[in-house]
Each structure stands twice: as structure tokens, then as C-alpha cells.
Amino acid sequence: MRRLVAETRLHPADLVLPLFVKEGLTEPAPLASMPGQVQHTEESLVEAVRAARDAGLGGVMLFGIPTVKDANGSQADAADGILQRALRASRKVLDEVPEGTATPVLMADTCLDEFTDHGHCGVLTADGRVDNDATLTRYASMAVAQAKAGADVISPSGMMDGQVAMIRDALDDADFLDTSILAYSAKYASAYYGPFREAVDSELKGDRKTYQMDFANAREGLREADLDLAEGADIVLVKPAGSYLDVLRAVADRSDVPVAAYQVSGEYAMIEAAGANGWIDRDRAVLESVTSIKRAGADVILTYWALELAEWIK
Ligand code: PBG
Numbered sequence: 458m459r460r461l462v463a464e465t466r467l468h469p470a471d472l473v474l475p476l477f478v479k480e481g482l483t484e485p486a487p488l489a490s491m492p493g494q495v496q497h498t499e500e501s502l503v504e505a506v507r508a509a510r511d512a513g514l515g516g517v518m519l520f521g522i523p524t525v526k527d528a529n530g531s532q533a534d535a536a537d538g539i540l541q542r543a544l545r546a547s548r549k550v551l552d553e554v555p556e557g558t559a560t561p562v563l564m565a566d567t568c569l570d571e572f573t574d575h576g577h578c579g580v581l582t583a584d585g586r587v588d589n590d591a592t593l594t595r596y597a598s599m600a601v602a603q604a605k606a607g608a609d610v611i612s613p614s615g616m617m618d619g620q621v622a623m624i625r626d627a628l629d630d631a632d633f634l635d636t637s638i639l640a641y642s643a644k645y646a647s648a649y650y651g652p653f654r655e656a657v658d659s660e661l662k663g664d665r666k667t668y669q670m671d672f673a674n675a676r677e678g679l680r681e682a683d684l685d686l687a688e689g690a691d692i693v694l695v696k697p698a699g700s701y702l703d704v705l706r707a708v709a710d711r712s713d714v715p716v717a718a719y720q721v722s723g724e725y726a727m728i729e730a731a732g733a734n735g736w737i738d739r740d741r742a743v744l745e746s747v748t749s750i751k752r753a754g755a756d757v758i759l760t761y762w763a764l765e766l767a768e769w770i771k
Contacts, residue, residue, distance in 0.1 A: 465752045467744075469767035473516035473564065473717075473759045474509050477656050478502040480524045480539035490652035491722055492729045494761055496522065499543060505764075506547045509561050510554070512767040516562040518612065518759055519543050522571050522657050529580055530572030530595065534602040538572075540565060541606040548607030564639060565608040567599050567624070568615040576661030578615035578668065587667055592617045597627035604633040610692075614641040616668040616681075621688035639717060640690035643678030643704050645670045649697045649723030656722065678704045682712065690714060692757060697721040699746060702753040709754025717757035718750050725761045744769070 478497045479486065485495040497505060502519075509517045521540030523532035532538040544565055551560045569592065570578045579592030592615065600611040611628065613620040621640045628636050646669035654661065670677055678701075682693045693712055695705045696719035709716045728746065732739025743762050750758050760766065 465748055467748055467751060467766065467770045469513040469763075469771055470515040470559075471751065471756070471758055472514050472747075472763035472767060473518050473561075473757060474505070474514055474763035475518045475520065475719075475759055475761060476502060476505055477520045477522060478539060478543040479522040479658070488652065488656050490655050490726050491761065492726075492733065494656070494725075496656065499539075499546060502543055503546050503550050506550050506561075508764060510551055512764055513559075513771065514561045514763055514767055515757060516564050516610070517547065518564040518566060519547065519608075520566045520571060520657060526572055526574040526660060528574060530569035533569055533572040533595065534598040536602060536605070538602070541602055544603060544606035544608050562609045563607060564610040564612050565603040565606075567596055567603060567611050567613045569595060569599075570615070570659060570661065571657045574660055576659045578665065579617055587617075589617050589619070589668075593619055593623040596620050597623050600624040600636075601627055601631045601633070604628060604631065604636045608636065610637045610639050612639040612641065612694075614644065614696075616641065616644050616665075616670075618684075619688070621685045621690050625689040637691040638689065639692040639694060640685040640688075641696055641719075642682040642685040642690065642693040643670065643695045643701070643708060645672045645678075645697065645701065647672065647697050647700075647721070647723070649700070649721045652722035652726045672700070675704050675707065679707055679711065682708045686712065686714065692717050694719060694757075694759075695755075697724060698750045698755070698758070699724045702749065705750070705753045705755060709756075715756040716754055717759065718753075718755035719759040720747065720750060720761070722761070740769075 694717040698718035
């Protein structure tokens with residue numbers, strides 16, 4: 458009876474698996490703060506994408522970590538940069554299925570923080586502030602490089618004003634009319650990103666409070682989503698997920714495009730840590746946390762448990 462009348466049901470195609478690929482690695486490197494997650498080599502990344510494909514996931518979201526970081530994040534849009542190489546290899550694996558088979562959508566993180574030696578999501582002015590408009594030009598170039606490498610979805614996560622419109626124009630000019638944009642619209646400056654900083658070898662000192670939102674604000678999150686919708690976002694995203702279910706619900710109620718939510722590294726780490734200590738039932742907490750995100754209005758959920766969950770719910 459409970460199953461029959463359940464109002465919310467997860468499906469593998471709702472889920473997107475975030476994956477990290479690091480240039481120059483010879484073996485996958487486990488992440489201490491994210492038990493079960495790794496920085497992939499180019500080879501192991503391909504295996505993970507294949508597993509995501511075979512599990513019927515809705516998508517994979519790729520993050521690249523270059524060996525050389527600099528002030529402009531030059532490797533972010535280099536044709537042979539780690540992220541572009543990983544996208545090309547993933548494209549190949551996703552396409553090696555019989556015609557007509559549904560495969561995960563290939564998403565690329567479109568942000569400079571993994572590529573800059575200062576760790577900010579944009580380039581800096583001479584006095585060290587994040588330069589919004591100069592960063593837009595970098596994102597446009599990155600988006601085109603990612604589309605050329607086979608990405609289906611460009612995912613600006615840097616919270617620069619005007620990023621969606623700028624990227625849409627650049628994609629259209631380069632004839633990538635069908636490449637979609639997943640906009641990180643309501644992204645909060647959050648303590649829950651802690652483990653991710655290890656995952657991408659972040660060089661960040663300080664914080665991102667000049668471009669990410671204050672966790673006190675809900676209305677502002679709606680305004681950010683409205684702006685991205687007006688600029689042509691194909692999917693709007695709320696991040697983190699678990700502590701922002703109110704924002705997620707409100708965005709879902711007014712959005713006329715699909716809504717995504719990102720269950721971030723800290724949300725993952727907390728449940729893993731408490732589970733490992735025997736303080737909570739890990740598996741039940743995983744299912745409850747992800748189902749709650751869907752109940753609150755997410756059509757698409759980015760979660761590090763995507764593969765494991767897909768196995769449980771298929
Ligand atoms: C920025 C980015 C971040 C995350 C995804 N994209 C970190 C940040 O904004 O500081 C965090 C994801 C996570 O914590 O799982 N490119």
C-alpha cells in the first residue's frame with residue numbers, strides 16, 4: 458500500500474553523477490573527505506562514465522583538474538585541456554551503444570575555479586577582486602571548447618551576472634544551437650562545499666561571498682533564477698540542496714523549465730561519516746535525503762550516490 462500511494466518515486470534517469478578527472482594521475486586517488494569518491498585518471502573516468510551509462514543515469518557532470526593552474530585558468534578552454542580530453546573520451550563511450558538507446562546526458566562544469574591558481578571562479582582585477590565581465594568572456598570561450606569536445610550541456614557554476622546570456626550567444630555564434638545550458642542560478646556561499654575543495658585541489662583563500670549568495674536569502678535566489686530564465690537557461694539549479702529545500706520548492710513553482718538541485722559534497726560527507734560511526738542508518742538516510750530533494754521539486758538531482766542509488770531503485 459505504501460508503495461502504491463507513494464507521491465514521490467526516484468528513477469535512475471532523474472540522477473546525475475558528478476565526476477572528477479585529474480590530469481597526470483596514474484591511479485584513481487580516493488578522497489578522504491568523500492569516502493567512496495575519487496579523483497579519476499582519464500582511463501578510470503571512462504569506466505565510470507560507462508557504468509553510469511549502463512546504470513541508466515540521466516547524466517554525468519564532469520569536473521577537470523589540470524596540472525598547471527594560472528591566473529586566467531588557461532587550461533579551462535584549451536582544446537587539449539584535461540576537461541576537453543575527458544569530454545571527448547566520454548562522448549565516445551556514451552555513443553558506443555545501438556542507435557536509439559537512451560544514454561546519460563554529458564554535462565561539463567563551466568567554471569574557472571579548478572583552473573585558476575588563486576582558486577576563484579573568475580579572473581581578477583589588478584586589485585584582486587573578481588572581474589565579472591572579463592570572466593564572462595572566459596566562460597564563453599570555455600563553453601565553446603566544451604561543446605566542441607562533445608558536451609551536451611554547458612553548466613555555468615560561477616555565479617557571474619550575465620553568464621547565461623553570454624554563453625548562449627557564444628554557442629549560437631559557433632553553431633551549437635542544440636547545446637543546452639544548465640544554470641547554477643541560486644548558488645549559496647556554503648560551508649557544505651568543504652570536501653569539494655579537496656576534490657578539485659582548490660587553491661582558494663578567502664571566500665566567494667562577492668558572487669555566491671547569502672544563506673539568509675530566499676527571495677534573492679528567486680530573482681537569480683528569474684534572471685537566468687530570462688537569459689535563456691534550459692535548466693535552473695539550486696545548490697546546495699538539503700538545506701535549501703524551501704528555495705528549491707519556490708523555484709520549482711515559478712520555473713517553466715526543468716529544475717535541478719545539487720546535493721553537494723558536504724551533504725554527502727555528513728551522511729557517510731555519521732553512517733560510518735553507526736550513528737545513523739546510512740542507506741536509509743541516503744534514500745530519504747535524495748527523495749526529499751525530489752519531493753521539494755527537483756526534476757534532476759546531482760548526487761554522488763547516483764550510481765549506488767540507481768542500483769537500489771531500478
Ligand atoms: C564551483 C563549484 C563548487 C562546487 C561545484 N562547482 C565549489 C564552490 O562553489 O566553491 C561544489 C560541489 C560540491 O561541494 O559537491 N565550480
